[in-house]
Amino acid sequence: MLEIRNLHVSIGGKPILAGIDLAVRTGEVHAIMGPNGSGKSTLAQVLAGREGYTVTAGSVRYLEQDLLAMAAEQRARAGVFLAFQYPLEIPGVANVQLLRTALNSVRLQRGEPELDAMDFLDTVKGKLALLGMDESLLYRAVNEGFSGGEKKRNEILQMAVLEPRLAILDETDSGLDIDALKTVANGVNALKSQQRAFILVTHYQRLLNYIVPDRVHVLAGGRIVRSGDAGLALELENRGYGWLIPEAQEETRP
Amino acid sequence: MNTQTASRYRQALDAIGASADRLASRRQALERFLASGLPTPREEDWKYTSLATLEQAEWHAPEQAPKTVVAEDYPGTLLRFGNGRLIDADPRVVQAHSLAAHADAAPVTRYLGQLAGRIAGGTALAQINSALWRDGLFLHVPARRTLPPLFVAHSASEADAMLHVRNLVVLEAGAEAVLVEHYRGSPDLPYWNNPVTEIVLGEGARLTHLKLTEESVAATHTGLAAVQQARDSRYHALSISLGGRLARHDTWVNLDEPGAECQLDGLFIADARRHIDQHLHVEHAAPHTASRQTWRGIAAGRGRGIFDARVVVQPGAQKADARQSSRNLLLSPHAEIDVKPQLEIYADDVKCAHGATVGQLDEAQLFFLRSRGISADTARALLLRGFVAEALTLAERSGLAGWLEPHLAAALPLPEKEYTA
Numbered sequence: 277m278l279e280i281r282n283l284h285v286s287i288g289g290k291p292i293l294a295g296i297d298l299a300v301r302t303g304e305v306h307a308i309m310g311p312n313g314s315g316k317s318t319l320a321q322v323l324a325g326r327e328g329y330t331v332t333a334g335s336v337r338y339l340e341q342d343l344l345a346m347a348a349e350q351r352a353r354a355g356v357f358l359a360f361q362y363p364l365e366i367p368g369v370a371n372v373q374l375l376r377t378a379l380n381s382v383r384l385q386r387g388e389p390e391l392d393a394m395d396f397l398d399t400v401k402g403k404l405a406l407l408g409m410d411e412s413l414l415y416r417a418v419n420e421g422f423s424g425g426e427k428k429r430n431e432i433l434q435m436a437v438l439e440p441r442l443a444i445l446d447e448t449d450s451g452l453d454i455d456a457l458k459t460v461a462n463g464v465n466a467l468k469s470q471q472r473a474f475i476l477v478t479h480y481q482r483l484l485n486y487i488v489p490d491r492v493h494v495l496a497g498g499r500i501v502r503s504g505d506a507g508l509a510l511e512l513e514n515r516g517y518g519w520l521i522p523e524a525q526e527e528t529r530p
Numbered sequence: 531m532n533t534q535t536a537s538r539y540r541q542a543l544d545a546i547g548a549s550a551d552r553l554a555s556r557r558q559a560l561e562r563f564l565a566s567g568l569p570t571p572r573e574e575d576w577k578y579t580s581l582a583t584l585e586q587a588e589w590h591a592p593e594q595a596p597k598t599v600v601a602e603d604y605p606g607t608l609l610r611f612g613n614g615r616l617i618d619a620d621p622r623v624v625q626a627h628s629l630a631a632h633a634d635a636a637p638v639t640r641y642l643g644q645l646a647g648r649i650a651g652g653t654a655l656a657q658i659n660s661a662l663w664r665d666g667l668f669l670h671v672p673a674r675r676t677l678p679p680l681f682v683a684h685s686a687s688e689a690d691a692m693l694h695v696r697n698l699v700v701l702e703a704g705a706e707a708v709l710v711e712h713y714r715g716s717p718d719l720p721y722w723n724n725p726v727t728e729i730v731l732g733e734g735a736r737l738t739h740l741k742l743t744e745e746s747v748a749a750t751h752t753g754l755a756a757v758q759q760a761r762d763s764r765y766h767a768l769s770i771s772l773g774g775r776l777a778r779h780d781t782w783v784n785l786d787e788p789g790a791e792c793q794l795d796g797l798f799i800a801d802a803r804r805h806i807d808q809h810l811h812v813e814h815a816a817p818h819t820a821s822r823q824t825w826r827g828i829a830a831g832r833g834r835g836i837f838d839a840r841v842v843v844q845p846g847a848q849k850a851d852a853r854q855s856s857r858n859l860l861l862s863p864h865a866e867i868d869v870k871p872q873l874e875i876y877a878d879d880v881k882c883a884h885g886a887t888v889g890q891l892d893e894a895q896l897f898f899l900r901s902r903g904i905s906a907d908t909a910r911a912l913l914l915r916g917f918v919a920e921a922l923t924l925a926e927r928s929g930l931a932g933w934l935e936p937h938l939a940a941a942l943p944l945p946e947k948e949y950t951a
Contacts, residue, residue, distance in 0.1 A: 324901050327893075352903035364898045368916030377912065378902035385903070417916070434902060 277302045277473050278323075278343075278442055283334035285315075285322050292318045294498035295334070300442070303470040307484055307509060308477045310495035311517045316477045317361055319495070320446040323475075324358035325351045338442065352378075353385035355441030359431040359448050361477075366418035371430065374418050375400060375437050382438055403436040407463045425456035432463040443467070444475045449483035461486030481513035494520055531567045535585070539564065542591040542662055542692070552633070555643075560661035566654045578836045578868055579778055579807040584750055589722055591662065592691040600714065605933050606679030613686060614693040615665045625707075626680055629668040629696055637670050637700045637730075645728040645756035649782050649811075655752050659726040663696035666725070671705035673732070679708040679930070686715035686723060686749065697727040701735035703760075708738045708928055713753075714773070715746040727755045731763035733787075738928045739767040742937060745774035747802070754780045762789035768924040769796040770934070771806050772941040778807045785812065785819035785847075793822040797921045800833030800865070801943040810839040814850040814880075821851075826921040827858035828914070829865035830943040837886070838870040845876040854884035859891065859917055861943060914942050 278300040285293040292315045300306050310316050322329050323336065325348030336343040343351060366374065379399075380390040391399065404411055407429050419427050428448055435443055445464070449457055464474065464487050476487060484492070484506065492508040493500045494517070501520050502508065512520075543553075543560055568585055569576040596612025607620040616628040632638055646656040667682050686693055701707055715721055723745060731737055745751045751774045757765050771777050783792045798806040812821045827835045841852045858867040869886040891913055899909035918938070925931045 326897050326901075347906075348897060348900040349903055349905050349909075352901055358901050360898065364895050366895055366898070366913070366916050368919030369912050373912070374899070374902065377904055377908065378899075381903040381905065381908070438903065 277339060279337040281335050283319075283322070283336060284332040285318060286330050286332055287318070287328065291332070292329075292498055293322070296495075296498075296500060298493065298500065300473045300475065302441070302473055304491065305468070305474045305476065305487060305489045307489040307492045308475060308495055309479065309481075309492060309509065309512060311521075312479070314495045315498045316495050317446055320358055320361075320444050320475070320477050323444055324348060324356060349381070352438070352440075353382050357435050357438055357440035357443045359428075359435060359443065359445040361446040361448075361450065363419050363427040363431050365420045367420050369418050370415055371418050372400070372414040375414070375434065378434065379437050400437055403433055406436060406466055407433050408459050409433060424451045425453065428452055428456065428460055429463070432460055436463060436467060439467075441471065442473050442475070444477065446477045447479060448476075449478055449480065457483065458486060481509045484509045496521055531564055536564050538588065538590070539658070539662075542589070545591045545593075546662065546664060556661045559657045563654050563657035563661060566657070569654055575809060575838070578834075578838075579776070579805065581750075581752075583776065584722060587690065587720070587722070589690060589692040591664075592688045592693060594688045597685075597687055600685070602683070604681035604683065604710070605930075606681050606708075606710070608681045608683060609667060611665065611682065611684045611695065613688050613691060614663075614684075614695050623680060625669060625671050625675070625677055626682075627668045627670075628665050629663075629698055630665040632668045635668070635670070638668060638698060641700060641728060641730050642696075642698055643728075645730070645758055645782075646726055646754065648784065649754070649756055655724055656726050656754055659694040659696060659724050659754075662692070662694040663726070664694070666696040667699070668697070669699045669707065669709065671701045671707050671735075673702040674704040676705070677707035679710065679928070681710045681712065683712045684714070684723070684725070686719065686721045686746070688721065689719055690721065692722040692724065695723070695725040697725065699727065699729040699737065701731050701737055701763075703732040704734045705732065706736045708740075708930075710740045710742070710930065712742045712744070713751065714744040715749050717746055718748055719746045720748040721746070721750075723749060723751045723753070725753045727753075729755065729757040729765070731757065731759045731765060733760045734762045735760070736764040737766070738924065739765065740925065740928070740930060741767070741769045741779075742934070743769070743771045743773060743777055743779070744937065745777065747773070747775055747804075749774050751777040751779075753778070755782070757781070757783040757792070759783065759785050759787070759790040759792065761787035763791075765792040766924055767792070767794050768922070769794075769808065770937075771796070771798040771808065772937065774804065774806070776805045778809070780809045780811075782811045783813070783821070784815060785821065786815050788816045788818045790816065791820040793824075793924065795822075795824045795921050795924050797826045797918050798835050799828045799830075799941050799943065800835040800867075801828075801830040803832050805834045807836040808838070812841045812852065814841070814843040814847040814852065817846065817848045817850070819847060819850050821853070823854040823856070824921050824923075825856040826918050827856070827867055828861060828918070828943070829858070829867045830861035832862070832864045834865070835867040836870075837867070838872075840872040840874065841882065841884075843873075843875045843877050843880050843882065847877045848879045850877060850880040850882070852880070852882045854886075856886040857917070858886075858888040859914075860888060861891070911942065918942070
């Protein structure tokens with residue numbers, strides 16, 4: 277579904293990603309871990325189509341399309357979803373308005389009819405329950421006055437409503453207490469399917485207790501320095517990232 | 531002012547043919563106006579706005595019979611004025627009248643001209659209105675009566691006419707009213723609208739006052755609202771300025787007695803080559819008075835917007851509470867917005883806060899919306915809607931949002947692409 281080859285990305289002339297190779301198949305859950313500043317969030321943003329990044333080399337294929345040639349909204353309509361590390365507040369725009377406008381944009385692309393207000397509400401109510409969110413959050417301005425946990429849950433709600441093919445969660449676990457973390461993880465697990473893939477970007481192993489990944493990759497210095505199964509995450513939890521960094525510098529090691 | 535222009539104004543007064551005694555006070559106002567002339571950018575309050583085009587044009591008092599420009603359904607009772615004169619009035623309204631027809635009524639003789647006279651700046655424009663007004667709204671709500679929403683629609687349909695509408699609103703103690711003023715004109719028609727509205731609120735009276743300005747693209751609008759508030763009265767105003775080549779709105783509020791509160795909200799959209807200037811002045815003249823201002827401004831194209839708001843807390847006005855918020859959005863590199871919030875505090879136990887920003891659409895917010903599948907144009911439109919929403923809470927609360935909606939939808943500009951921050 278997603279194939280990243282030799283991806284090099286810089287911001288304002290400063291290289292951030294220095295040759296990422298990653299293949300994600302439908303139904304898989306991949307975790308991307310790594311220390312701060314390793315380029316994890318940059319990778320997530322570049323995949324979602326954020327402007328301001330320069331791809332200096334490499335390619336990204338998504339469902340047989342050149343992902344990098346697509347605008348952010350085209351990617352979203354083709355099924356790519358990014359849950360933001362820092363969800364944005366949009367004063368004056370009600371959550372329900374965002375969700376409905378977004379869903380209808382995506383449905384239009386899929387050739388499905390737009391949902392009217394009533395049908396939309398039926399759709400969204402089930403998703404709210406799944407995430408333990410109160411219906412009143414629909415009528416508040418997007419993320420305005422939301423707690424940290426509510427903001428993260430709101431990202432997952434958007435994901436649940438849009439039903440993406442490839443969901444990228446950028447540090448969705450950061451800043452969550454254990455109950456909120458479980459709620460978010462339950463929401464993600466409920467959406468797991470053979471038609472959908474997940475990329476979990478995270479600094480900590482904690483989230484992976486609740487969402488078990490098929491593959492774990494460690495990003496350091498803009499490259500994937502090690503890949504493994506879920507056991508790798510546990511090893512990182514015990515040993516930290518330090519033991520992997522020198523390895524990254526000795527690039528010839530197998 | 532040159533002799534030719536002066537004689538044009540004198541002719542306009544002759545054309546009105548007022549009764550002899552009122553003619554004397556009109557002449558007096560006219561001579562004061564001719565002596566001072568129109569305000570110029572040399573005056574601090576007019577620093578950003580030149581009335582040179584008014585000075586040059588050859589204005590005349592309207593001659594044509596009044597007619598409405600655009601038919602519109604208003605969700606309330608309606609008074610319609612055309613070219614400054616009453617066309618018709620909803621028979622259900624008993625408290626709203628033609629000011630000209632009630633010039634001898636007690637509240638009119640008592641209050642007319644009193645408030646406009648208290649105002650320091652912009653007097654010249656109030657003087658010429660005092661000299662040349664023909665008609666306007668006289669709204670008198672008796673004590674403890676509540677008036678259903680009243681719409682007053684003003685339309686202009688005569689080229690090069692100057693319209694000096696005069697309105698007087700008196701709410702006796704405990705009275706409540708919702709008043710909507712709507713100003714518009716024939717498309718592309720040049721004219722000058724110079725309305726003066728005096729508002730007297732008795733003890734505990736509550737007025738919600740919405741002013742929607744949609745003048746023609748060639749029109750000039752200079753408007754003054756002067757408000758006097760007694761103890762525990764509430765004045766909630768929302769000014770929405772969407773049209774006109776040049777629009778200047780002056781609002782003066784005197785919080786004369788303890789417990790008086792005002793909320794002065796507004797939205798302006800200065801697109802194309804529009805110039806929209808709003809001046810607010812609030813005098814906290816008594817203790818325990820409160821004022822709130824929530825403003826949103828948008829400038830696009832080569833538009834220019836000005837928000838100049840002064841709050842004065844007089845000595846002895848302890849426990850005054852004044853808050854100002856002005857947020858402004860530039861949608862084009864050629865647009866300009868000048869913001870001048872001013873607090874003058876002469877009492878020591880007060881709560882005053884102001885915040886003013888001028889910025890561009892936020893690129894991060896735009897990306898967030900696009901990452902949800904929303905097109906860039908729709909995302910910009912959503913952000914604009916969100917931006918203006920906070921200034922429009924009064925419309926929501928008073929049930930006028932639905933009526934306002936199509937007017938706003940037609941006026942919100944699409945931001946130029948790639949112009950974000």
